[in-house]
Amino acid sequence: MKIAVCIKQVPGGTNVQVDPVTGVLLRDGVDSKINPYDLYALESAFQIKNQVSSEIGVLSMGPPQAKAVIRESFSMGVDTGVLLSDRKFAGADVLATSYALAQGLKAMGEIDLIICGKQTTDGDTAQVGPEMAEYLSIPHISNISKILEVTSESLTVEADMGETIEIQTIGYPCLITVEKGIYSPRLPSYKNKLDTATREIKVLTFDDLDDKDEKKYGLNGSPTQVERIFNPPKNPDKEMFLGDGAAVELFGKLRGRKII
């Protein structure tokens, strides 16, 4: 069986602010890491591989530096890696990102199962997985909290639907997104890291994709536009209490207004 896991490199910290004068985005540091939710997707793939012999490939999209997260996945046990990287993908929103990734998945050959994390920590939309499934015309199940049975034809899973748990069977090819906590993600192994240090990461550009309509990628393929970014409104009416008596004063205020 062939499994593809979609992973993303995200900023290490999430502390971002807008400079009120220049409108420039100020980011805290430049470190980046593998999207934490993707670790659960990777671990799900390893667990499935334990039951049905499989080859696991990862796909990521981003600048050349994003190879780092693919390398990291190698040291966890992933077999192959592909990076989609091209300036023509720049400025992509959810729709254009999903389309490029779906094209990238097609370029990876026949795939039985695609696994995604629940969402990313920088976009927080949880939309890319389902959109890819639609583009690939395959079924998907989101928010999988448990994998009950794996066969060479299908998966039986528990999907967390909020108020209910649904037990469902889904045949391949299909896409699943997994909940945080489905398994405990493994740590990268030093031995794997050494063994895979020279393993090739295939880089796919726009020209390698099947659909070469530029209107479907990057900024042009993105129906949503960010009109402006701004800091949340400030709050001038607040009452602040300082010093040693602050707690007593605050309590008096809350009691007086019958809030406590």
Added chain:
Amino acid sequence: MAKLVINHDKINHKKMMELIDLCPFNAIEEQEGQTYINSGCKMCKLCVKNGNGSIEFVEDENVTSVNKKLWNGITVYIDHFNGVINPVSLELIGKARELAGIISHPVQAILIGSNVKKIAEELEHYGVDQIHVYDYKELEHFKVQNYTEVFADYIEKNKPSSILVGATTLGRSLAPRVAARFRTGLTADCTILKMKPNTDLVQIRPAFGGNIMAQIVTERHRPQLCTVRAKIFDIPKRTEEKYGKIIDHKIDIKKLNSKIKVLDVVKKDKEVSIADAEVIIAIGRGIKKEEDIEMIQEFADLVDGKIACTRPLIECGWMSNKLQVGLSGRTVKPRLLFAFGIHGAVQFTAGMNGAETIVAVNTDEQASIFDVAHYGIVGDLYKVIPKLTEEIKRDRRITF
């Protein structure tokens, strides 16, 4: 193709270094002495605005756009389970009514399921103009491809301008497929919605997982889709008299051919939900040790509150993720919320700024939690909470 053009003649080495520093995504780099934009570019255009003409944004000449006049109405997807409408759908009907008023569009509901006649009749009490119903036994369970087919059928026949979907598990799975089917925009977890006179839906949401709001529009495509969390908007008052028209739709059931098998649906145990709590005591990184939560519990018991938390406390395993408030947790709207040791990233505040009264305690006077708080104490929670606890206890002794 819209793109960034680099005017190399206007860039010396110093300028190049400035541009490299300017880009928040590290997408500008030096290659063989020349400025180069790599694929990390998010087209935020900061380099265009602040680069003094060294980088230009060149727009596509023949931008195609839909005829917006052909798309009419604001549609709300009705999420329901066991014959009960999910409150978020009613909240969205209220908002849709307000938005539709600005552009004189009708408000529509789309109801998909099996045996949903009662739900359709209930919707007649919430001021929806058209209630579009697809009632088939094949639609008893949510299978995403079947629901997408139905939604697509509805959109093709009715051409709604905007579609609002509750950000439930189901909504977050269905809306992206519908958006991809129509190759249109979808904005997740909007916290503010407005309407422009030209029917463009203004969608505002926290972005970059941090302290920033992004205002997003879908200028050239219809329908425009967004998802909204529960408890962001208010449920409109249920009217005694009926209003609106129920429209039954037919669809070729051969299209409802999803191969997914639903083996069982188990109701989850009713857990202590922070979403329904009247008083919430939210704690964050200011808590130093797991044992210190006992001190918070004592305070919570005194004010009849439930403890909730921010993401870091989930990550260190001290609290269950069911107790997380924020974009990746729950949205809460209690009568009173205490935020102890929480800095207040938008990620968190987006999930709680609907609270009636917010009281914040933080050592950092600049903490953004004070931007949403009604009452604030700049101080150490380890000193403030025991003091507050003592005050309440003393007060109770006098009362009883």
